[in-house]
Amino acid sequence: MIDIHTHILPGVDDGSQDTGESLLMAEEAVAQGVQVMVATPHLRWEGAPLTASHIRQAVDEINELLQAKGISLQVLPGCEIPLSDELPERLASGEWMSLGDNGRTVLVEPPWHRWHTEHIAVLQRLVDADWTVVLAHPERHHVFQRNLPLLEELLAMGVHLQVTTGSLIAGRSNPASTRCAYQLLERQMVSLVASDCHNATSRQCDMGTARAILQRTCGRHIAQMLTEKVPAALLSGEKVELATIWQQNTVEPNRWMRFLRSILRRETDDG
Numbered sequence: 001m002i003d004i005h006t007h008i009l010p011g012v013d014d015g016s017q018d019t020g021e022s023l024l025m026a027e028e029a030v031a032q033g034v035q036v037m038v039a040t041p042h043l044r045w046e047g048a049p050l051t052a053s054h055i056r057q058a059v060d061e062i063n064e065l066l067q068a069k070g071i072s073l074q075v076l077p078g079c080e081i082p083l084s085d086e087l088p089e090r091l092a093s094g095e096w097m098s099l100g101d102n103g104r105t106v107l108v109e110p111p112w113h114r115w116h117t118e119h120i121a122v123l124q125r126l127v128d129a130d131w132t133v134v135l136a137h138p139e140r141h142h143v144f145q146r147n148l149p150l151l152e153e154l155l156a157m158g159v160h161l162q163v164t165t166g167s168l169i170a171g172r173s174n175p176a177s178t179r180c181a182y183q184l185l186e187r188q189m190v191s192l193v194a195s196d197c198h199n200a201t202s203r204q205c206d207m208g209t210a211r212a213i214l215q216r217t218c219g220r221h222i223a224q225m226l227t228e229k230v231p232a233a234l235l236s237g238e239k240v241e242l243a244t245i246w247q248q249n250t251v252e253p254n255r256w257m258r259f260l261r262s263i264l265r266r267e268t269d270d271g
Ligand SMILES: [Fe+2]
Pocket: 005, 006, 007, 080, 136, 196
């Protein structure tokens, strides 16, 4: 599998705090069936924004360490960029890092509090400049949980939605995020699943666990698309159509909601 959203680089944001923790995260990801991870540190975290050259250097260092330790995980450079007015220009200039450093795809973090029409305008500028936009974890944002039509508007622009592994697993997220994640899957609005892992204990990779859930609910083909094929295509700079991802879906809609109810019940039972 390919995990396109991770905070495995040590000491640059609220993810891994040191190389020891990065190694634990890598071992857990490999055990979950991940072969390739994109390191996507927060662009802005205490201090000056991370530059593309800084990220490339940190990725080279972690890959050397993984090789020395015999851990078969490849880390690619990337970045999680907050949605801001300056984003299109900074990306175009190469100052800010694209996903996998491919110059075609960008991982965008939506705002956590308020959503403005200007945000849509920035996304439109990115799309018009031929960037493929991946919106990180919309299911975790209140503004989208209460307003799925807003996400439909973004989908119509060609924006891809990335749901987080933890939002699919009982006890790993809050019920509102879990409910929204399953609603998005039921409506076939999700392009890919990624971990957004921050450590090896409470916000770990869990890609294998999430894939097993996807296989049980929507079958082997869609599970492979969301965790492997679509991430690979987006990393290689290919254009992907949401309708194509879901065209072989054979799941009856009720199945998602039944599964969601069982997960929320388990959370309640677990206390
Ligand atoms: Fe993240």
